[in-house]
Amino acid sequence: MKQTARDLRHRVARLFYLSALAAGVAASAGPALAQTPEKLELRYQGWASKVLYPELAEDLGYLAPIKLKWVGNTISGPQDIQAAVTGDVDFGGAFNGSIVKLVAAHAPVKAVISYVGTDKETNGGLFVLQGSPIHSARDLIGRKVGVNTPGAYEQYLVTAYLEKAGLSKEEIQKVVFVAAPPVNLAQLLRQKQLDAVFLEDIIKDKLLADGGATLLTTDYQLFGSFGYASYLFTDRFIAQNPNTVRKFVDGTARAIEWAKNTPRAEVVARLKKIVETRHRNEDTSIVNYWKSAGVGGKGGLIDANDFTTYIDWYVKNGVLKPEQVKPENIYSNQFNPFNQSVAAH
Known part of the structure; x- marks a missing residue:
């Protein structure tokens, strides 16, 4: 029994020695080895265009x-x-x-x-068609506003625009938010299926360049x-x-x-x-x-x-x-x- 205990102590001591040795080798390998990525492929979803x-x-x-x-x-x-x-x-x-x-x-x-x-250069904006009777935040009451996702950033910005214009919570609730893919929002606006749309960055700038739309406000104008x-x-x-x-x-x-x-x-x-x-x-x-x-x-x-x-x-x-x-x-x-x-x- 004593022999077994002594052998066990020797094995434990050797394990500690080997562990310390391994740690020293890893340390001497430098940060390059320590920073090696564990996973070399990352799955993700893209955005069209x-x-x-x-x-x-x-x-x-x-x-x-x-x-x-x-x-x-x-x-x-x-x-x-x-x-x-x-x-x-x-x-x-x-x-x-x-x-x-x-x-x-x-x-x-x-x-x-x-x-x-x-x-200043890259920002999102709220649009209506040229000639639309919508000229201000208050004109959006009862209208359909296109955003990419209900309750997300674009709806937040439109809501902030309405709040800053002095609309009440009850009035804001009368604005109807409609979800559609970002690349389709401009088309739905042109087809008059939506009264206004919020578009982000380059999709917004493409709509401006194509003409026929009026910009009501941008997120940069609202918050910098x-x-x-x-x-x-x-x-x-x-x-x-x-x-x-x-x-x-x-x-x-x-x-x-x-x-x-x-x-x-x-x-x-x-x-x-x-x-x-x-x-x-x-x-x-x-x-x-x-x-x-x-x-x-x-x-x-x-x-x-x-x-x-x-x-x-x-x-x-x-x-x-x-x-x-x-x-x-x-x-x-x-x-x-x-x-x-x-x-x-």
Whole structure:
């Protein structure tokens, strides 16, 4: 019995020695080995006629060795992030207000990088046809307004426009929001099936260029420059694949900065090439209307206000209870390579 106990102690001591040796070898291998992505393929959903920043990052070589696997297109941010929760895709992106709702429903997710925003050059707008009797917010009472997803960003912006114009809650409830794919909204407006539509970034600019529409307001006019949509992963995915998430955020952040600092003509040419070579039967002309990166924080860094704005809105409208959701539980900049440089200032 004593012999067995002694042997056991020797085996345990040897295991500790081997573990320490292995740790030393791993440490001497440097950060490259420690940062090796655990998962080399990320499933995702695209958007028709748009190039997402992760797609641009892959084309620029910023994601290597990770590759993206397109599993189809989505027309809805809420659907996209729900697909991430259920595991149908590895990451999803949506309006920050939709992410707030998801976290409020106890979904174990974390937003890691902002990828859509508004600035002076790139913004979304509310349109009516030229000659329409709608000239102001009050004229929208009882009218049909087209948005891509009920209860998401576009409805939030239209509602904010109505509130700023002094409409009561009862009057705002008389505005009828109709959901349709973003690429179809302009057509439905021209066919007079909708009285007004909210269109984002390059789709908005294409409608303006085509003529026949009048712009009532833009999100930039209402709130200035800010980020309003983020990519997220589930907590479980992040725990199991931290290096993959870090590489994804790093590559996407670098792609955002590349778009900000590269001549517009070069960016448009690159985006057009990406759309043409992926063969998804898309309208390649839309990318010609790209103007700017349209992302608030450097490299997609998330600001707390990107979420508190919608938390406050939902609390005000009774969707959430006070303190039900806190921004620090929704997002993290820990994987963004630009985080430390910002913190150092």
